[in-house]
Amino acid sequence: xxxxxxxxxxxxxxxxxxxxxxxxxxxxxxxxxxxxxxxxxxxxxxxxxxxxxxxxxxxxxxxxxxxxxxxxxxxxxxxxxxxxxxxxxxxxxxxxxxxxxxxxxxxxxxxxxxxxxxxxxxxxxxxxxxxxxxxxxxxxxxxxxxxxxxxxxxxxxxxxxxxxxxxxxxxxxxxxxxxxxxxxxxxxxxxxxxxxxxxxxxxxxxxxxxxxxxxxxxxxxxxxxxxxxxxxxxxxxxxxxxxxxxxxxxxxxxxxxxxxxxxxxxxxxxxxxxxxxxxxxxxxxxxxxxxxxxxxxxxxxxxxxxxxxxxxxxxxxxxxxxxxxxxxxxxxxxxxxxxxxxxxx
Numbered sequence: 001x002x003x004x005x006x007x008x009x010x011x012x013x014x015x016x017x018x019x020x021x022x023x024x025x026x027x028x029x030x031x032x033x034x035x036x037x038x039x040x041x042x043x044x045x046x047x048x049x050x051x052x053x054x055x056x057x058x059x060x061x062x063x064x065x066x067x068x069x070x071x072x073x074x075x076x077x078x079x080x081x082x083x084x085x086x087x088x089x090x091x092x093x094x095x096x097x098x099x100x101x102x103x104x105x106x107x108x109x110x111x112x113x114x115x116x117x118x119x120x121x122x123x124x125x126x127x128x129x130x131x132x133x134x135x136x137x138x139x140x141x142x143x144x145x146x147x148x149x150x151x152x153x154x155x156x157x158x159x160x161x162x163x164x165x166x167x168x169x170x171x172x173x174x175x176x177x178x179x180x181x182x183x184x185x186x187x188x189x190x191x192x193x194x195x196x197x198x199x200x201x202x203x204x205x206x207x208x209x210x211x212x213x214x215x216x217x218x219x220x221x222x223x224x225x226x227x228x229x230x231x232x233x234x235x236x237x238x239x240x241x242x243x244x245x246x247x248x249x250x251x252x253x254x255x256x257x258x259x260x261x262x263x264x265x266x267x268x269x270x271x272x273x274x275x276x277x278x279x280x281x282x283x284x285x286x287x288x289x290x291x292x293x294x295x296x297x298x299x300x301x302x303x304x305x306x307x308x309x310x311x312x313x314x315x316x317x318x319x320x321x322x323x324x325x326x327x328x329x330x331x332x333x334x335x336x337x338x339x340x341x342x343x344x345x
Contacts, residue, residue: 004325009070011321012094012314016066019313026308027052030103056103056310069314071095094318100311110315114297118319120191121285121296124212128219136224137270140231144266145258147236156229163225171218171291178214187211189293215292219285227273234266241265271334 027049053059057068071093099110139159143152175181179188187193191211196204238244239262247257286298293299297316304312 001329004329007325008318008321012070012318013066015317015321016069016314017062019310020062020065024308026056026103026310027058029308069094069100099315102311103309104307110311114300114315114319117295117297117300120294121289121298124216124219124294124296125285127212128216128223131216131220132223132227133270136227137231139224139228141235141258141263143228143232144235144239145254159225159228162221163229165221167218167222167287168291170221171214171288174214174218175291186213188214191294215288215294218288218292227270230269230273231266234269235262238262238266268335271331 030052031045031048050059057065060068097111099114102108102110102113139155143155146152175188177183178186187207187210192204192207193211196207199207235258239258244257244262247261248254252261285294285296286302288294289296289298290302297319300312301316303309304316
């Protein structure tokens with residue numbers, strides 16, 4: 001838990017430096033956006049660009065910008081006043097949970113918009129994670145207790161094929177298969193129909209469920225295939241242990257041997273994977289949300305990348321990093337619950 005703090009600072013520093021050194025100038029991008037992409041004749045473009053850079057401290061060194069992003073810092077080395085966070089609050093910045101405002105929408109706090117986007121991404125991710133474990137664990141156990149059988153071979157091939165399919169391609173195929181161009185069974189874009197606001201509560205909820213089916217399927221299939229294979233490997237290793245042979249020699253049923261004695265010890269690698277699956281689903285759903293036009297955090301990160309909005313990029317990557325560290329912490333705690341031999345006392 002103590003290591004989370006310096007690790008987070010290290011991650012934010014690396015990401016902050018990387019995006020500042022990457023090609024592309026947010027000032028020129030945003031000035032083009034604010035004027036509709038075309039500059040009026042006689043307009044002092046350079047003056048507007050300079051003013052934009054000064055307003056957002058883009059004319060300062062990377063170190064000065066980073067200190068402003070982290071917390072209260074109200075005087076730059078050359079004496080110009082500049083406050084951290086939103087630019088108006090001297091106690092702003094990441095330490096005060098102030099992520100600033102968007103470049104394009106100056107009145108929109110990034111933290112507020114991020115919270116709204118998370119209300120979309122988190123439920124989809126949690127449902128997807130639940131489905132991954134719900135189907136992957138039984139599939140892995142089934143393959144492990146029947147290694148080398150025809151059904152195990154068919155299941156292995158099917159899961160490897162699923163795991164090898166790129167997410168963007170799978171999303172497009174789902175749209176073509178179940179959308180209006182194919183079977184026309186499910187809506188393929190957004191979370192609601194255009195007239196959903198006029199529907200009753202139950203009809204509105206059902207409309208939301210129908211819109212979520214394909215994005216959840218695209219989020220689930222890859223993790224399901226990978227986790228089931230890891231479960232199979234862990235279970236096979238445990239089943240071959242001496243204490244399992246002893247349990248069978250005592251006359252215990254195969255179900256008791258597998259579900260009571262083998263399953264718990266084979267969950268260690270599965271628990272380890274939880275540290276990466278949940279953060280990837282929450283912060284790494286960029287492709288799925290863009291393909292299905294879902295207004296979640298992944299799409300918000302994509303919009304920030306396109307607009308060169310440093311605040312949005314830092315907010316989304318920082319949150320994803322925090323979720324990864326929390327996932328690792330939860331995995332460490334779960335080890336002691338799964339395996340009594342592990343203790344942190």
